[in-house]
Amino acid sequence: MSFETWDGDDESAAGRFVPLYVLVNGRTAPRDSTLDLATQVVALSVDTRRLEPEYLEIVRQCAGWISVAEIGAYLKLPLAIAKVMVDVLVEQGYLAVGTPAQQRIFDKSLLDQVIAGLERL
Amino acid sequence: MDRTSVKIVVAGGFGTGKTTLVASVSEIPPLTTEEILTEASLGVDDTTGVESKTTTTVALDFGRITISPDVVLYLFGTPGQDRFWFMWDELAQGAVGAIVLVDTRRLDSSFPAVDYFERRGIPFVTAVNRFFGECDYTEDEIRGALELDPKVPLVWCDARDKESSKLALITLVRQAMARLKVKA
Ligand SMILES: Nc1nc2c(ncn2[C@@H]2O[C@H](COP(=O)(O)OP(=O)(O)OP(=O)(O)O)[C@@H](O)[C@H]2O)c(=O)[nH]1
Ligand SMILES: [Mg+2]
Numbered sequence: 001m002s003f004e005t006w007d008g009d010d011e012s013a014a015g016r017f018v019p020l021y022v023l024v025n026g027r028t029a030p031r032d033s034t035l036d037l038a039t040q041v042v043a044l045s046v047d048t049r050r051l052e053p054e055y056l057e058i059v060r061q062c063a064g065w066i067s068v069a070e071i072g073a074y075l076k077l078p079l080a081i082a083k084v085m086v087d088v089l090v091e092q093g094y095l096a097v098g099t100p101a102q103q104r105i106f107d108k109s110l111l112d113q114v115i116a117g118l119e120r121l
Numbered sequence: 122m123d124r125t126s127v128k129i130v131v132a133g134g135f136g137t138g139k140t141t142l143v144a145s146v147s148e149i150p151p152l153t154t155e156e157i158l159t160e161a162s163l164g165v166d167d168t169t170g171v172e173s174k175t176t177t178t179v180a181l182d183f184g185r186i187t188i189s190p191d192v193v194l195y196l197f198g199t200p201g202q203d204r205f206w207f208m209w210d211e212l213a214q215g216a217v218g219a220i221v222l223v224d225t226r227r228l229d230s231s232f233p234a235v236d237y238f239e240r241r242g243i244p245f246v247t248a249v250n251r252f253f254g255e256c257d258y259t260e261d262e263i264r265g266a267l268e269l270d271p272k273v274p275l276v277w278c279d280a281r282d283k284e285s286s287k288l289a290l291i292t293l294v295r296q297a298m299a300r301l302k303v304k305a
Binding site: 038070080115 | 146217295
C-alpha cells in the first residue's frame with residue numbers, strides 16, 4: 001500500500017491525511033496489495049460454521065460477485081477494515097478474487113467491450 | 122470463473138455534479154463508502170499515539186455499470202474536499218482514466234483535479250457542466266483558464282442527463298485507447 005501524497009505546489013493542502021491504521025486479527029494492511037476497492041470477490045461453497053459473525057456477514061454478502069467498496073457500503077464498514085477482512089477471507093479460502101482494476105496497461109479488447117457496454121445503456 | 126473490474130474516476134471541484142453524473146448512469150442508486158483517515162505524523166508529535174491525533178471520515182460515492190457477464194465498470198466520485206489526496210491516489214490507481222467536471226461559475230475549482238491527472242499522465246476528459254444552460258465562456262477560454270493540453274477532450278454536459286454522461290464516459294474510454302496506440 002502506498003502512502004504517496006500530493007506532490008503539487010500547494011503545500012498547505014498536501015495530503016496530510018492517511019487511513020487510520022486498523023488492526024484486524026493482528027493485521028494492519030492487506031497482504032495482497034492488488035486488492036483494491038473495485039476488486040470483486042465471490043463466496044466459495046465451503047463450510048462457514050467456524051466463522052465469526054462479522055466475517056460470516058461478509059461471506060453472505062458475497063453470494064454473487066461484489067466489490068470491496070460495495071461490501072463496505074452495504075455493511076457500513078470503513079474501507080480499510082472491509083479490505084483487511086476480505087483479504088483474511090480470501091487467504092482462508094472462503095472467497096475467490098476476480099481480476100482487479102489494477103493493470104496500468106489496459107488491453108484494447110477490454111476497452112472495446114466497455115465502450116460497447118456504455119453504448120447499450 | 123473470473124470477473125474483471127474496470128474503474129473510472131469522476132473528479133472536479135466541490136459541487137460540480139460528480140454524484141449527479143454517477144447517479145445518471147449507474148444501474149444502482151449511488152452507494153457511499155467511508156474511510157477513516159488520521160492526520161499523518163509528519164510534523165505532528167508522534168509520541169502521543171493514534172487516539173489523540175485528528176481523525177476524520179471521508180465519504181466516497183460510487184456507482185456500477187455491468188458491461189458484460191465478466192466485466193463490471195465502477196464509477197468513483199472523488200471526495201469534494203481537495204485535501205484528501207490519499208483517496209485520490211487510491212481511486213486513480215489502475216483506473217482507465219478520469220472525467221473532470223467543471224462548473225463554469227467556478228472554473229478554478231476544477232483546476233486541482235486537472236493538474237492532478239495531468240501530472241500523473243492519467244487519461245482524462247473535461248466535462249463542462251452548464252447547470253443553467255448558459256455559459257459565459259467559449260471552449261478556448263475554458264481551455265485557457267484550466268491550462269488544458271490541446272489533446273485533452275472537452276465535452277459539454279448536463280450531469281443529470283444519462284445520454285450526456287454516457288458521452289463523457291465514452292469520450293474518456295476512447296481517449297484512453299488513443300493513448301494505448303501511441304504507447305504501442
Ligand atoms: N441545473 C443543473 N443542476 C445540476 C447539474 N449537475 C448537478 N446539479 C445540482 O448541483 C448540485 C451539486 O451536485 P452534486 O452532484 O451533488 O455535486 P458533487 O460534485 O457530487 O458535490 P460534492 O460531492 O459535494 O463535491 C446538486 O443540487 C445537483 O442537483 C446540472 O447539470 N444542471
Ligand atoms: Mg458528491
